[in-house]
Amino acid sequence: WPYFNLGILFIKEGKPEEAIGYLRQALDRNPSWPTGKVKLAMALTSIGKFEDALLQLNAVLRADAKNAEAHYQLGQLLTKMDKPEQAKEHLLLFEKLRSK
Numbered sequence: 001w002p003y004f005n006l007g008i009l010f011i012k013e014g015k016p017e018e019a020i021g022y023l024r025q026a027l028d029r030n031p032s033w034p035t036g037k038v039k040l041a042m043a044l045t046s047i048g049k050f051e052d053a054l055l056q057l058n059a060v061l062r063a064d065a066k067n068a069e070a071h072y073q074l075g076q077l078l079t080k081m082d083k084p085e086q087a088k089e090h091l092l093l094f095e096k097l098r099s100k
Helices: 002-012 016-029 034-046 050-063 068-080 084-098
Strands: none
Touching: 002 016, 002 034, 016 034, 034 050, 034 068, 050 068, 068 084
């Protein structure tokens, strides 16, 4: 938890580069942790490492296709990657999952 919490703190402070190292350390200890992967994807997206972020989010969704936060972040990422139709699909899934 300490590495994850530090990563989140750096994300909130607008320091994604610093967050990435701590989030990777958290995932080294728990590699299948979906929340850690989603937060890492957020940090990667904010520094333009779209393909790396995409890998993280796809891994989460392969394990749990109903992970609302992963769909939301994937929608945001695909928007930045100029893939509006795919982004819309994930954002709609997010809305559907969130409303349950």
